[in-house]
Amino acid sequence: MTRAAVPEHPWLLPGALSVDAAARAGRGPRRTTRDWVVDSICFLLSLGWVLLATADAVGSDPQFSTPLSQRWMVPADALLGLACCALLWVRRRWPLGLAVATTPLTLFSMASAVPLLILYFTVVVHRRTAVALAVTAAGLITNFAFNYLRPDPHMPYWVTVAWGVVISLSVLAWGMFVRARRQLVVSLRERAERAEAEQQLRVAQARHLERTRIAREMHDVLAHRISLLSLHAGALEFRPDAPPEEVARAAGVIRGSAHAALQDLREVIGVLRAETTAEEDPERPQPTLGDLPALVEESRSAGARIGVREVVTSVERVPAAVGRSVYRIVQEGLTNARKHAAGAAVTVDVAGAPGDGLTVEIRNRWPVGGVAGPEIPGAGTGLVGIAERVSLAGGRLEYGRDDSGDFRLAAWLPWPA
Template identity: 65%
Template sequence: MSSAVVPDHPWLLPGHLVPARAPRRTPRDWFVDALLFLIALGWVLVAHDDAMSRSPDFALNIGPDWLIGADLFVGLLASAALWLRRRWPIGLAVATAPLTLFSVTAGAALLIVLFTVLVHRPLRVGLTLVCWNVAATLPYIVLRPDPALPLWAAVAWTVLFLGIVMAWALFVRARRQLVLSLRDRAERVEAEQQLRLDQARHLERSRIAREMHDVLAHRISLLSLHAGALEFRPDAPAEEVARAAGVIRASAHAALQDLREVIGVLRAESGSEATPERPQPTLGDVPALVVESREAGVRVSVVDEVTGPAEVPVAIGRSAYRIVQEGLTNARKHAPGTVVTVRLAGGPGDGLAVEISNPWPVGGPATVIPGAGTGLVGVAERVSLAGGRLDHGRDAAGDFRLTAWLPWAVSA
């Protein structure tokens, strides 16, 4: 079923969807419509029987004799027309409005139509219909006077009765608007909660993907470096071959273990609080990373000027480790054989500065080891999320330099 947004509908909240065509009646709707039809039909029979009895004490004033048959016909017609009140309430109200001037038997059906318009249609339309019923009281009393009541009393009773019907209809209208408001709010909260869960899941998977890139790129670059050394030096001493093979085996095992655990986290249902169990390095693991690179044949020089390294926050230390790891990996890929300088400096309140530099290779960067080209993008995003700054490129001396600054607040 097609729907349309009605921004300023008088009885629905702004932006609420209403069906483009009238929905089918539910079993409850059929029950209510049948009950109202029987009530209106019952009133037609009671009013007509009372008019025919002509009881001097209880009979309704019927007016001229010809009016009895006409009143019965229009009462039955108005009762049958109640089946159209859901689809065309305003049209039905306009069509039956003249009956208020003379009909007794159509009274119940007319009140039901008035109630429907007040509940489901713009309030100004319902109030207009109420004013018409009040105005029609005088012609009705003139045509069918009641000798037991003076004119003012008959008008007062009519206005009081219409006021009760209008108050009841407005109460039902307000209650339905409240239910629609609560339902709309609940649907929006549910949709927003689902959106937050999807966003958290997406962010978590993106973060795990960055972790996987950082770890696997580093280990696979070691594998490529050692495999290349074995390829170009098949006559190397047995000790060097065995050591290179051991590094290849250990790096491959570690890479497979990292990949297995990261994929396990991706398969699990992870929310915004979930974090991968492995790897979670810190600033204290940088020396081991440097040793691993030196064993792979990379010449690394380290300058450590960090004040109170044990006080570095875990998240900042992990980001610093990843920055150093990415810098060493890029140096092995694009500038093999050069000396890589790693400098760490800073302290609480001053922030943590990380700098990785290496001379620009002769003849331009090498591209022996392939890469996805997204390592620095991931590092930049990591630094940005931490509230830091990142810069990379060739400096005035012609060296390639990767520098980052991470905030390090003073612990309370």
């Protein structure tokens, strides 16, 4: 997520940016309902102050000591106050320009006091601190001159000056507080939007990882089932004179394996096409170490010679992820034996205990004279996927031809105590 660019004044708030940008483009600022309400209240308060100050000046005898204290100053002051009230409607466009232009009025105009304070407050809210302090300093200087030119008959000079300083600093503090609060709100909003975008990214990544994991699982499952199909179909092709019972049994295995393969393929395609999140995806039952005998028996029904030795302490305590990895390793080993060493005897050893880890080894004789019959096609990435699975689990994997001439696939997986 990128932050909004600030063309000229990086200290402005987003609302002030849009107003100033509209002003530079020659368009009127777009007011919200809240802006209309606030501007109306400010105008009415200022208008009330102008009427009150004018009525007070008319009802009292002039007691001024300088030539500026002529009676024509009262209506002139009232007109200046009304003009400043009208300027409040455009103060959002040019707050600093209006504040600078009306600064001379603070030398002598009493009726303009409230609208000029509102202009000053607008500058503090929408401009950086240095500009606000400069305007404040100018106002404090004119405060001394105003109390000298129009002294209060009921209070000493320095008391009225002190009251002017207090009022100016109070407006400055209030405006800076409002500006800081708006900046905090903008920052929190951006942070919330950024957090929402990051959450959506995490959900997308989780969905991608989940689909990748399911695709990897389906690769192992489909490779195993399709290799069984190829093995049985090859037996029927090379033995067309087999007894009807054997042909029927092989056809039943082919039908069952094809049905299971189609079901697995339908599930993975449905998951990969789904637009739901990973948490909403239907989770299919995953194999565990307890499903290993069924896997071996399925291969034996296809004619494979498999010997199993399982020495595992506390089978029920094997973590689900470790048991699933062992299942996939054995499945890949049996599939490779059918592909590359058809007819060779296969031995499967599984042993382990909590704290010692779990060891699985699949061994078969190296084929002599090549593979009989057509070779079962494959992607050649089965062992790569097993190596990745074992690595993610924190284990070790070894495979290849050993000194005795057998092909050996062995893995060790951690099993915490």
